[in-house]
Amino acid sequence: AQSVTQPDIHITVSEGASLxxxxxxxxxATPYLFWYVQSPGQGLQLLLKYFSGDTxxxxxxxxxxxxxxxxxxxxxxxxxxxxxxxxxxxCAVGGSAGGTSxxxxxxGQGTILTVHP
Amino acid sequence: EPEVTQTPSHQVTQMGQxxxxxxxxxxxxxxxxxxxxxxxxxxxxxxxFYNNEIxxxxxxxxxxxxxxxxxxxxxxxxxxxTKLEDSAMYFCASRGLVSYNEQFFGPGTRLTVL
Numbered sequence: 001a002q003s004v005t006q007p008d009i010h011i012t013v014s015e016g017a018s019l020x021x022x023x024x025x026x027x028x029a030t031p032y033l034f035w036y037v038q039s040p041g042q043g044l045q046l047l048l049k050y051f052s053g054d055t056x057x058x059x060x061x062x063x064x065x066x067x068x069x070x071x072x073x074x075x076x077x078x079x080x081x082x083x084x085x086x087x088x089x090x091c092a093v094g095g096s097a098g099g100t101s102x103x104x105x106x107x108g109q110g111t112i113l114t115v116h117p
Numbered sequence: 118e119p120e121v122t123q124t125p126s127h128q129v130t131q132m133g134q135x136x137x138x139x140x141x142x143x144x145x146x147x148x149x150x151x152x153x154x155x156x157x158x159x160x161x162x163x164x165x166f167y168n169n170e171i172x173x174x175x176x177x178x179x180x181x182x183x184x185x186x187x188x189x190x191x192x193x194x195x196x197x198x199t200k201l202e203d204s205a206m207y208f209c210a211s212r213g214l215v216s217y218n219e220q221f222f223g224p225g226t227r228l229t230v231l
Contacts, residue, residue, distance in 0.1 A: 032218045043208060043224040044160070090160060094218045103148060103218040104173055105210075107160040 002027045004093050006108035013081050014116045021076040021111050023091035033074040034092040034105065035065055044090065050074060061085070086115045119143045121223035123209050129229045130199055138194045138226045140209030149192045150210040150220060151184065153177070160208065166192065199230045 003026045013019055025031055032051050036044040048059025055067040065076045074091060089112075094105040122141045130136050142149050151163040164174040166184055183195045192211075196203055206227050210220040 034219075036222075044222040046219065046221075049219055092160075094220075103212065103220070104150070104162040104165055104175075105152075105160075105218070105220060106162065107152075109159045 002031075002093050002095070002106045004091050004106055004108035006089075006091055006111050008111045009109065010112045010114065012114040012116060015083050016080050019076075019078045019081045019085070019113070021089050021091075021113070023074045023076065023108060024072055025074060025091070025093040026072065027093050027095065029095060031093045032095060033065075033067060034094070035059065035063070035074075035076050036090045036092060036107075037061075037087050038090065038110075039087045047076070047089075081113075081115055083115045083117060086113055088112050121209055121211055121221050123207075123223035123226050125226060126224065127227045127229070129231065132201055132230055133198050136196050136199055136228065138196075138207050138209075138228070140192045140194075140211075140223055141190050142192055142209065142211030143213075143221055144190070145213060146211035146221075147214050148172075148212045148220075149184075149186070150212075151194045152208045152210065152222075153205040154208065154225075155202075155205045163194075163207075196228075199228075201230050204228055204230045 005024045034049045035047040047063050050057050050067045058064050063078050088110045090110045091108040092105040124139045149166040152160050154160045162175050164178045165172045181197045185193050206225045208225045209223040212220045
């Protein structure tokens with residue numbers, strides 16, 4: 001069964017500081033990995049995705065994530081956080097269609113990011 | 118840029134009533150999904166739909182739930198007899214045939230069951 005763990009429920013950083021949000025996954029094959037961001041009362045916006053190839057992927061809003069197969073991790077990073085980055089961040093894992101999977105995504109619990117001025 | 122839309126944005130209903138949540142996926146997409154998020158909890162998969170039939174469903178998706186694609190554009194989730202615990206944000210998502218499972222989410226419908 002596929003699963004995602006985000007060990008940090010709430011993280012607080014100062015504006016301009018660096019950020020790393022942790023994500024560990026469990027998946028039986030090569031996973032497709034995603035980070036989504038959700039602002040209060042809003043839907044889910046895709047930040048970035050990993051399918052294959054280069055393990056360091058770039059996303060929107062200056063975010064990046066690194067896939068580490070040996071550690072089953074896909075941590076999200078940003079070198080300098082802006083106040084507008086305050087939101088909830090979800091890591092998700094899924095696979096391709098075929099076999100018994102039609103691509104359902106399994107999400108982590110989410111990490112709430114607070115940014116202090 | 119094409120987007121997934123959902124209506125209504127907020128639905129309030131009495132326990133035991135039927136509700137229908139509506140979604141318009143991106144027009145050339147072929148896989149459709151419903152997820153839900155109970156307040157303060159993670160997003161949970163409910164059901165996937167492909168080729169006019171359910172392709173996968175979770176244990177949450179019991180006989181009270183059904184999905185339908187009544188025409189070429191809409192994708193609906195029906196809850197026959199709502200319960201208090203059905204109160205949640207419901208998200209529709211869609212993806213194309215060759216998209217490495219990149220799902221595009223709608224803004225959600227907040228369902229409140231009283």
